[in-house]
Amino acid sequence: MDVERYPHLRPAAMDIARFRELPDLSRHLDDLAEWKEHSVKMEGDELQAKAIWCLEGLVVLHSEFTSAHGSMRSGDVIGAFDRIERILTAAPIIRRHLNDAGGKFGLELIHNTGWDWVTLLDPPYGISHGSIIKRAHCSICQTRVGVLWPCGHIKGEIYGGMLCIQIHKEITVTEVSIVERPASLILTNHRDQMLKGADKFADLARKLPSPYALWVPQLETDLRRHPAYRDAGRNDRCPCGSGRKFKRCCAHGHPNIKHWNISVIDDYSVPNSRRQTVIA
Numbered sequence: 001m002d003v004e005r006y007p008h009l010r011p012a013a014m015d016i017a018r019f020r021e022l023p024d025l026s027r028h029l030d031d032l033a034e035w036k037e038h039s040v041k042m043e044g045d046e047l048q049a050k051a052i053w054c055l056e057g058l059v060v061l062h063s064e065f066t067s068a069h070g071s072m073r074s075g076d077v078i079g080a081f082d083r084i085e086r087i088l089t090a091a092p093i094i095r096r097h098l099n100d101a102g103g104k105f106g107l108e109l110i111h112n113t114g115w116d117w118v119t120l121l122d123p124p125y126g127i128s129h130g131s132i133i134k135r136a137h138c139s140i141c142q143t144r145v146g147v148l149w150p151c152g153h154i155k156g157e158i159y160g161g162m163l164c165i166q167i168h169k170e171i172t173v174t175e176v177s178i179v180e181r182p183a184s185l186i187l188t189n190h191r192d193q194m195l196k197g198a199d200k201f202a203d204l205a206r207k208l209p210s211p212y213a214l215w216v217p218q219l220e221t222d223l224r225r226h227p228a229y230r231d232a233g234r235n236d237r238c239p240c241g242s243g244r245k246f247k248r249c250c251a252h253g254h255p256n257i258k259h260w261n262i263s264v265i266d267d268y269s270v271p272n273s274r275r276q277t278v279i280a
């Protein structure tokens with residue numbers, strides 16, 4: 001790795017292990033692109049180009065992550081989940097390629113936190129469809145590809161610092177299913193749930209000490225401590241709106257209204273912090 005030729009990249013390369021500072025690295029994105037092109041064209045160093053591709057991906061993911069937190073705080077919950085969705089899609093791909101480098105750089109943290117936000121969506125179901133791909137092109141060489149006509153590039157691999165993905169030009173939807181983890185959060189009925197929960201999400205995001213706070217959602221199972229049920233009498237109409245008496249409805253076992261208790265275990269923005277606080 002010829003950092004001497006790009007001395008201004010040295011801090012970026014050094015700082016990559018200190019993932020909290022990654023968002024500040026976005027100013028290096030142009031330099032990284034140039035460095036990557038140089039690795040391929042001048043040095044023919046595919047591995048170096050791959051490492052730089054991961055670096056770029058990490059910078060973008062971390063900046064998406066902190067932006068998602070900002071959107072959540074300001075009540076733009078659709079915008080926030082849009083970013084979280086991109087993180088959840090890209091993180092496993094970057095993680096796969098990072099394994100060579102042996103580093104995590106906070107990737108696990110932002111990936112898990114993304115899923116924790118999704119957990120708070122209620123109900124957790126979305127729509128997914130099965131489809132037949134009629135025409136697909138390779139993102140690197142633009143060749144039309146199929147099972148019988150591979151182009152030579154492997155899907156998900158990195159060539160010349162570029163990720164190979166299939167671009168589906170024509171698809172036929174064959175079936176639709178309800179799934180717990182939909183392929184797309186935004187294109188499902190979650191949108192309504194996100195809007196309904198906007199205040200709740202904004203409130204939680206504002207209480208978190210930083211986007212990198214490590215927090216854990218736990219379902220409240222004690223109805224006497226559940227904000228929706230604690231004041232309900234056994235003979236009252238059930239707060240869930242079923243029309244039945246509380247004692248014949250949610251008082252037994254599975255409450256229809258979920259409440260998550262959120263504990264902050266750690267805050268990665270404060271060095272060496274290890275504290276637990278219940279914030280919501």
Ligand SMILES: [Zn+2]
Pocket residue numbers: 138139140141142143151152153
């Ligand atoms: Zn190709």
Ligand SMILES: [Zn+2]
Pocket residue numbers: 238239240241242246249250251256
């Ligand atoms: Zn009920």
